[in-house]
Amino acid sequence: GAVVSQHPSRVICKSGTSVKIECRSLDFQATTMFWYRQFPKQSLMLMATSNEGSKATYEQGVEKDKFLINHASLTLSTLTVTSAHPEDSSFYICSARRQRPYNEQFFGPGTRLTVL
């Protein structure tokens, strides 16, 4: 199956700093990627849809100025958590859509963010 990577896998930062998380589709082009967050023992919640070359679409309740998404190439989307606070600590997962040979999505392994 197709491979999606995330970097870093774990990050610890101080409150007030910004953190960038990368999501890459390694063996296919992805015009669309998705970002989710998952709190401990909870479900994945869709945060935003990232479209290559255009602005991301955010779900209701997600602060677009807080969670900056950039999808500058067909294989890379980045999520930047700006001015991180402890309540932003979570597990962030991306998925990438591969359209050929048929529409399918593949999930990355996730990034654990801890804000001190």
Added chain:
Amino acid sequence: AQTVTQSQPEMSVQEAETVTLSCTYDTSESDYYLFWYKQPPSRQMILVIRQEAYKQQNATENRFSVNFQKAAKSFSLKISDSQLGDAAMYFCAYRSGGDQFYFGTGTSLTVIP
């Protein structure tokens, strides 16, 4: 908005036995996909099985099968001959026409040796 409900936070099954995980969903769309994902402690989401809404035939994948009741908006997962490696969190998911996934709250499955 689409909602996905898993009413069983935890389930357990004896090794080699069969277990069924429940899922219901709500949508006004006619074209969609339903999925079951497994999330082991590594947190990597692993696709177990998928069902296209336009297909009446229930999907099967080796020991995994679904009971898809479109009118009732129900999509349960049956695991036959349960194995220790099946222990994980299982998420039911709905994929909309825009390709966004909406996940249920998950069912934690324990397999008892």
